[in-house]
Amino acid sequence: MPLFERLERRIVDGERSGLEADLDDAMRSKPPLEIINETLLSGMKTVGELFGSGQMQLPFVLQSAEVMKAAVAYLEPHMEKDDSGGKGRIVLATVKGDVHDIGKNLVDIILSNNGYDVVNLGIKQPITTILDAADEHRVDAIGMSGLLVKSTVIMKENLEEMNSRGVADRWPVLLGGAALTRSYVENDLTDLYHGSVRYARDAFEGLRLMDTIMA
Ligand code: B1M
Numbered sequence: 507m508p509l510f511e512r513l514e515r516r517i518v519d520g521e522r523s524g525l526e527a528d529l530d531d532a533m534r535s536k537p538p539l540e541i542i543n544e545t546l547l548s549g550m551k552t553v554g555e556l557f558g559s560g561q562m563q564l565p566f567v568l569q570s571a572e573v574m575k576a577a578v579a580y581l582e583p584h585m586e587k588d589d590s591g592g593k594g595r596i597v598l599a600t601v602k603g604d605v606h607d608i609g610k611n612l613v614d615i616i617l618s619n620n621g622y623d624v625v626n627l628g629i630k631q632p633i634t635t636i637l638d639a640a641d642e643h644r645v646d647a648i649g650m651s652g653l654l655v656k657s658t659v660i661m662k663e664n665l666e667e668m669n670s671r672g673v674a675d676r677w678p679v680l681l682g683g684a685a686l687t688r689s690y691v692e693n694d695l696t697d698l699y700h701g702s703v704r705y706a707r708d709a710f711e712g713l714r715l716m717d718t719i720m721a
Pocket of ligand 1: 547550605606608650651654680
């Protein structure tokens with residue numbers, strides 16, 4: 507099987523052994539981010555489709571996710587970096603009740619590699635923890651990720667909580683994750699939040715939005 511097809515297959519099958527050797531080979535012809543975007547994410551998309559249609563069971567989804575995480579961790583040190591930091595600071599979290607963190611961690615990598623300081627709180631974070639961290643670390647923005655449909659409701663509640671605490675003017679909010687759509691954020695959330703709230707389709711849009719916030 508050709509190399510890139512095999513790599514994509516590894517994600518779908520959750521096949522870890524020999525992963526690093528394949529990634530080394532892949533990096534001879536493509537930069538790490540291209541391998542992630544074109545090959546590995548395509549594998550995760552297939553996993554989502556198989557799971558969604560009942561053709562894959564949860565433990566296998568978990569295995570695929572672990573191979574995906576291992577692949578990203580292996581590629582990360584080989585990515586181009588602007589290590590200067592200091593472009594701005596953001597707190598990132600997967601919202602309450604949601605364990606999905608692959609996308610959020612990609613956002614962390616892209617922002618960190620492009621000069622931002624990222625305070626990554628992890629998964630299942632209630633808004634109180636997010637706001638405490640935003641305060642403590644004096645961040646310039648808050649980023650929330652969520653993949654479950656119920657996470658879109660949590661995000662709405664989080665924004666309402668921020669309004670009621672009167673902190674909306676302090677922190678622009680970036681929202682991302684597969685359960686969200688641009689129209690949901692732009693039609694249902696922007697009017698509701700008294701500060702700025704923006705939707706990022708992927709990690710690169712997250713970076714562009716941070717650049718706009720910090721301009
Ligand atoms: Co879950 N899961 N899962 N899952 N899982 C989904 C989300 C689902 C769509 C699968 C499906 O049915 N087709 C479905 C949700 C359905 C719904 O809500 N209507 C689902 C379900 C149902 C569940 C459970 C409830 C299953 C169960 O227990 N019965 C359970 C939930 C547990 C919980 O959260 N409480 C569950 C569990 C899991 C695993 C643990 C097995 C595993 C997660 C492992 C992990 O993350 N550490 C998992 C996985 C892997 C998936 C799928 C297959 C893949 C997700 C992924 O990593 N994609 C997913 C299917 C899908 O999304 N279509 C699915 C790759 C990742 C890079 O994409 O995170 O979208 P994503 O990030 C993108 C952009 O969205 C954006 O940038 C990234 C790309 O550059 N982005 C941001 C994301 N966050 C951002 C933040 C930003 C900016 C951009 O700024 C702040």
